[in-house]
């Protein structure tokens with residue numbers, strides 16, 4: 001009996017000193033576990049005289065029950081405390097401002113490129129992409145610009161070897177398409193081009209969008225009609241186009257295409273340098289020699305081609321005054337373009 005009381009007291013003291021449920025569990029095992037002190041008492045029953053056993057058993061069981069109750073009550077208390085502590089640590093201040101996740105946006109060049117593809121696909125154009133490393137033949141010779149042609153100076157070329165170069169124009173794709181496909185041809189060729197040129201409106205790498213239409217009876221009027229449609233959809237419903245004579249070795253006649261200035265509606269402003277017009281692309285009727293170079297009979301077929309700088313269109317559309325902004329990757333600049 002003495003021993004029982006001592007054990008009860010010892011267990012109670014240790015259990016009450018336990019700081020957390022883990023420590024309490026250890027105390028519980030020390031007394032009630034398989035090798036615990038109270039369990040040991042029960043195991044020692046066989047050494048007790050048979051007549052004293054029932055009384056002893058009863059006492060030890062009472063002790064075990066008392067301890068179990070004690071532990072259960074303490075466990076409950078400790079768990080409650082631990083829960084309160086955990087909740088206190090997870091306090092949320094509902095008045096704190098929310099955290100913003102920045103939504104990404106497409107790069108203006110990608111936007112304009114996608115818009116152009118969308119717009120021209122609507123007119124039946126298919127996309128064809130040529131290689132960025134071209135050979136001299138596709139980039140120049142087949143485009144009626146042979147080796148000592150002065151027009152090669154119009155573009156400062158990055159040569160890789162005597163034969164290979166970084167394409168200076170997506171026009172190289174025209175030849176590849178005409179070699180592979182018989183007319184009717186209606187393709188759009190977007191891509192990077194490279195020229196040794198660097199100032200506020202020129203960058204050594206930029207993007208062009210080429211268009212080529214070859215079929216029976218194609219005329220300059222078809223080109224102008226299509227360009228009008230392009231200007232209206234890309235800039236504004238009231239946009240107009242005008243053709244000015246120009247020169248490209250691979251088109252004859254060649255034209256420079258202006259679009260009425262969307263900023264001033266054609267009245268004249270600083271963007272259009274007071275003229276009311278902005279030059280947006282080069283175009284023309286495909287030169288007979290180019291058709292011949294690709295095995296297309298120029299007496300049966302005719303075609304037009306056009307090529308525009310995508311950065312230039314983006315700069316005009318969004319009022320960007322320096323092409324460098326498009327490659328600096330400053331998110332404060334880039335996130336302004338949402339449509």
Ligand code: PHE
Nearest residue numbers: 169171248282283305306307
């Ligand atoms: N390739 C010409 C340039 O880069 C543009 C162009 C394309 C002109 C197609 C006429 C026809 O300047």
